[in-house]
Amino acid sequence: LRATGRGTLTVVADVEGALITIDGEVAGRSPVTVDDLGAGEHLVEASAPGHEHVTYTVAIEAGGRRALRVELPEEARPPGRLVIRGATPGASATIDGEARGALPLVLADLASGPHAIVVEAEGFETLRTTCEVQPGEDCVIEADLSGMPANVVVRALGVSGAEVWLDGARIGPVPFEGELPSGSHRLEVRAEGYESHVEQVMLGHAAEPRVFDLDLQRVQEGPTEEERLAEVERRESEASGAVTHGAAPLPVGLAAVDASVGWPYLAEARVGVGLLDFLDAGFAMRTFGRLTEFEARSRIGFRPIELLGVGGQVRLGGGVGPDDVNSWFISIEGLTSLYFGGHGAVTLWLALDLHTDQYAYAETDSSVMLANAGRQDMARFRLGGSLEWAIDRNWALFGNLEGILASSGGGRRVYGDILDIGNSDTQFYFRLGGTYKF
Structure with missing residues (x-):
């Protein structure tokens, strides 16, 4: 039991700023004085980073003053290590005259203090240095030897x-x-x-x-190095500015893959490759679930001037779908393009499409089967346009818009009620996508 009355305690630690607690409550940082401390025994604790935690019991007399000096021993630290790193083939190290083996080395058995280090490898200059090992610390040497000439x-x-x-x-x-x-x-x-x-x-x-x-070989007759470099630069420039929907075909040997989304075909993939200076060809597949079409195409064209292209394209193919849905088509297109140097192009086209569709359902309600529904054969004139932007040598973006100018039989029934939304053939179509050229 503590006596009645109060006293004063001053605590000074040999580590400045050490944290002092009295009876489990923080009193402050050393040096610290606590007034009005009850008479009797008190538990004093001190702690500091890197030092051991210490505890003292101190008796305080009523009306008295007491000073306590606290000593905090340093925490024991593991022995230091010597680390020698290096990628020189065959390099080995000698420590204080004793061979310690090939690099890399990690030594934890060395006494604290400086050590003489020699790193050698046949055909390379010798490295001589010293390193001081301290408890709890790594002494690191990067031993990348310079080769003898x-x-x-x-x-x-x-x-x-x-x-x-x-x-x-x-x-x-x-x-x-x-x-x-x-x-x-x-x-x-x-x-x-x-x-x-x-x-x-x-x-x-x-x-x-x-x-x-x-034994050097003579250069064979042919283009000079400058001419070859100029030709490579020209082809790279053509590839960078090439577009897949323009009037001019892809450059010879350049292939391109288009991927797009749109209406009425929700997804489409196209592949094309340049065959001749005036000709390319390709293949496409597109779908909106009810009908999946496959197409082969060929395009001829040229650029009478750098900024203008004219050409024509023939596309033919067919499609299949569930419930005996199928189609066949052929399209003939005339194209004109305005090119923006190597940055892209704007293209317009006018096309004649010939279709024959087997689709036995109403145009605006795909759940209603038509009696005696035969094939729907029709011819349509289509006007379209494309804006393409060449991002770099390999990538481009494009957007297409098309509309039907005239039709021999109204809308295509197979284009109606897509996604069960009760629509008729909108006769207005669009696509947004990207191109990868390689």
Whole structure:
């Protein structure tokens, strides 16, 4: 039991800022003085980061003053480690004159204090350094050794005026004899009128020089390097500006895949490839559930001037669906395009479509079967337009709008009541999609 009366306690820790609690309640940070403390015994605790937690029992007399000095021992820390890292082939380390093996090394058995370190590898310069190991800490050494230079001889048999290049930098004329940096390098020998010799080589220091005796081949007659580069640049420019719905066909060898959504066909995929300067061809598949169509197409066209294209396209195919739904069609289209350099195009087309559909249901109610419903044969004139934007060499976006100008038999019944919404053939269609060119 504590006596009546009050006293004062001052606590000073050997670690400034140590947290002091008295009887489980925080009194403050050292040094701290607590007045009006009840007479009797009290439990004093002190703690600080990196130090052990300590506890004292202190007796306070009524009206008295008491000072307590608290010592907080440092926490015991694990021994420090020496870490030696490096990717040099065959590198090994010696610590304080004792061989410790190949890299990488992690040593936890060293005494605290400085240590002498030597890292060696055949054909590389030796690394000598020191590292001080401290408790609870890693001493890390990055031991990437510099290779000793390699002696190299380069000769081009029967060729004059040749030059040696290393990693894209000119070294000197051939024949060459001298020192080159060790390691993996791109060695190239160039000579006007000859095919360049290019080789990835691993060079290292050795007693004897590394000899390269090269037999360069004469360049065959044909376009110059500048002409070849210009042709590649031209083809890349054509590919970047190519569009799949324009009047001009795709460039020779360029393939493109379109994927789009729209109305009445909810999804469509098209593939095309350039065959000749004036001709491309392709295949398409589209569906809205009731009818899935497959189409083959061919387009011819040209660009009389850079900004203008004219052409024509023939599309033919057919479709199938549940409940004996099927169709056949052929379309003939004339196209005119206005090109925006390599950024895209606006295209207009006028088309004649010939359809024959087998669909035995009402146009606005697909649940109502028509009596004696035969095939619906019709011819329609269609006007459409496309806006295409070339994002880069491989990607483009497009949007298409089309409408029926005239029809021999009204709307196509198979285009009615799509998604069970009771619609008739809207005779107005659209598509939004993207193109990937490769």
